[in-house]
Amino acid sequence: MDNYQKRIEISKKALVEAEFILIGAGAGLSAAAGITYSGKRFTDNFGPFIVKYGFTDLYSSSFYPFGTEEEKWAYWAKHISLNRYEIGATKLYEDLVELVANKKYFIISTNVESQFEKAGFPSEKVFQIQGDYGYLQCEKGCHDKLYENESLVTTMINKTSRCQIPSNLVPRCPICGGPMDVNLRKNAFFVQDESWHASDNRYKKFLQESIGKKIVYIELGVGFNTPGIIRYPFERMTYHNERATLIRLNKDHPECFEENRGKTISFTEDMQQVVTGFM
Numbered sequence: 185m186d187n188y189q190k191r192i193e194i195s196k197k198a199l200v201e202a203e204f205i206l207i208g209a210g211a212g213l214s215a216a217a218g219i220t221y222s223g224k225r226f227t228d229n230f231g232p233f234i235v236k237y238g239f240t241d242l243y244s245s246s247f248y249p250f251g252t253e254e255e256k257w258a259y260w261a262k263h264i265s266l267n268r269y270e271i272g273a274t275k276l277y278e279d280l281v282e283l284v285a286n287k288k289y290f291i292i293s294t295n296v297e298s299q300f301e302k303a304g305f306p307s308e309k310v311f312q313i314q315g316d317y318g319y320l321q322c323e324k325g326c327h328d329k330l331y332e333n334e335s336l337v338t339t340m341i342n343k344t345s346r347c348q349i350p351s352n353l354v355p356r357c358p359i360c361g362g363p364m365d366v367n368l369r370k371n372a373f374f375v376q377d378e379s380w381h382a383s384d385n386r387y388k389k390f391l392q393e394s395i396g397k398k399i400v401y402i403e404l405g406v407g408f409n410t411p412g413i414i415r416y417p418f419e420r421m422t423y424h425n426e427r428a429t430l431i432r433l434n435k436d437h438p439e440c441f442e443e444n445r446g447k448t449i450s451f452t453e454d455m456q457q458v459v460t461g462f463m
């Protein structure tokens with residue numbers, strides 16, 4: 185389907201007729217909403233860190249093995265603050281609220297900036313499966329509790345000097361006394377607390393209820409970093425449900441499984457433009 189307007193019309197019809205809508209969101213959605221991890225937004229905010237460590241973007245820098253906790257938290261405080269606290273709701277996410285407003289819907293997202301909640305989606309409709317910038321956890325995951333970090337992050341930033349925070353601000357696990365970490369799934373120690381499991385259950389219930397129903401899967405900016413979470417399950421569910429439609433917005437990887445070709449509508453065009461086109 186090459187004709188853009190035709191793809192928009194077919195998508196709109198599928199969305200109007202759908203009983204269920206499942207949104208799957210990846211990094212490409214946040215990038216399209218303006219939360220970019222490289223370029224000017226990165227260089228404007230991380231100047232001293234770029235000079236000190238040679239960082240090139242916010243994604244690779246988040247894997248940097250800092251030598252001390254004081255350095256680690258100076259960097260992470262800025263990273264968390266920029267992406268979680270300094271930015272408000274963005275238009276693209278707000279438009280998605282409007283798009284699904286009158287439907288039975290659910291959202292699974294690998295993004296960790298809480299943009300869906302900021303845009304007005306109720307938190308019980310959103311499963312942030314890979315964590316949340318807004319919380320700390322024990323680095324070794326010794327217990328399943330998360331700790332809100334907003335005021336600590338603000339203090340860390342105010343007290344940062346030469347890319348380090350003062351030692352007395354370094355957070356320590358209240359149970360084992362070890363270092364703390366951001367609640368992001370980057371290794372085997374990722375903490376899934378009670379709230380994570382409740383979201384997981386709501387997601388599974390939604391999938392159960394929508395089996396065989398008229399459903400549209402909208403996949404937004406999901407690449408191949410962790411395809412087993414959204415991309416492959418969406419393809420599989422589309423394949424197994426003859427009433428399903430898969431709408432894929434992906435500038436780099438619009439392709440779909442051969443078997444789903446007749447049920448998939450792909451867009452490589454500007455994501456904001458396409459979402460506006462659906463409304």
Ligand SMILES: [Zn+2]
Nearest residue numbers: 322326357360
């Ligand atoms: Zn611990």
